[in-house]
Amino acid sequence: QNQSHSVLITGSTSGIGLAIAHCFARAGHHVMLHGLASDETAQALRAEFAGYSGNQGFSAADISTEAGCAQLVADTREAIGNPSILINNAGIQHTAPAHEFPAEKWQQILAINLSAGFFLSRDLLPAMRSNGWGRIINIASVHGLVASEHKSAYCAAKHGLVGLTKVLALENADRNITANAICPGWVETPLIQPQIENIAREQQVDLDTARAELVGAKQPMARATNPSAIGELALYLCGEFANTITGAALPVDGGWSAQ
Ligand code: NAD
Incomplete structure (x- = not known):
């Protein structure tokens, strides 16, 4: 944990x-920021991170394709x-009954929420394996556990x-590389x-009433999780005391998946 990693x-x-x-960044690591953002937003972000001791980079690669993932790795x-910690977090949502679900939304969600995590892991694992240390954290969802x-x-x-996470955990257990999924319930974000x-x-x-209704309909604790709670758990998973936590799918969901 005292060591600085590229993340x-x-x-x-x-x-x-x-x-x-x-x-x-607060813990002193070098962070690669990434997402679909205008140059203006990217610049504002870099300014927001400029006070931290580590280095930062930014990429706007669209990771809905294998080529976009390769671009992100190069950037x-x-x-x-070379990052020794990969956090697959980018994701999108679209809601509609299956019998009305638009094909392009299906493809896009599978590409961004699942395939990108595979391509990035595949491309970054060889260096983690030869270094004998790595961490892959997949931000799944309670919807990786229940429907x-x-x-x-x-x-x-x-x-x-969640299935991919378990396979990566097994395949890399002999190289000091852990792979885990974090499964949040409702988190207060634009998504x-x-x-x-x-x-x-x-x-x-x-x-406000609508938000309470949304959260309370699924979670016994009718309170959305703070995004920083997910960050702190991810940081813990990269620390020394977490070095035997692997292949896990950890709910942070106010009791949603306990029902
Ligand atoms: P958000 O909409 O606030 O952020 C999504 C991020 O993904 C943005 O940075 C966006 O630019 C990026 N992104 C989207 N499509 C992209 C693409 N094609 N290429 C590159 N980047 C792309 O969402 P969030 O709520 O912070 O969600 C983050 C992750 O957490 C997602 O995987 C989501 O499924 C998961 N999650 C969220 C919640 C919640 O309640 N908010 C709950 C469980 C899981």
Whole structure:
């Protein structure tokens, strides 16, 4: 933990990824920021991180394709060197019943939420294996463990990501490399805003009421998780005391998956 690592965090321009990036930067690591962002936003982000002791880089590679993932790997190596910690966090959501689900949304969700994690792991593992140390953390979801209606693509991708995590854990157990999934319930980020707005519109209530309704419908603890809580857990998973935690899918979900 005292050592500085190079850390690639996908989708770190917003929400959970941004909070994770701050946690790792605060701990002295070199962080690669990444996400679909304008030059202006990227510049503002770099300014936001400039006070930390480690180095930072930024890439706007679209990781919905294998080529985009390769671009991100190249950008990362150029900016902060070869990452020994990979955090697959970028993800998108679309809700609709399966019998009405648009094909392009299905493909996009599988590509970003699942395949990108595979391509990036595949490309970064050889160096981790030859160094004899590495950490892969996949930000899955409670929807990697249980299902909700209208989330066929998201649940399929996140269950797939949990499965991928377990395989990576087994294959790399002899090289000091751990692979784990974090499975958040509701976290207060832009990703869940459309779902809050839908409830507000359908039930003609204000946004606070809609948010409470959304969270409380699934979580015994009717409180959304702070994105920094996910960052702190990811940091813990990279620390010495976590070196035998591997292949796990750790819920941070206010009791949602305990039911
Ligand atoms: P967010 O919308 O705030 O951020 C998503 C990030 O992914 C952004 O940086 C965005 O630029 C990036 N991204 C999206 N598509 C991309 C693409 N094609 N190429 C490159 N980058 C892309 O979302 P969030 O809520 O912070 O979610 C982060 C992760 O956590 C996702 O995988 C999500 O499924 C998961 N998650 C979120 C919640 C929640 O309640 N917010 C709960 C469980 C799991």
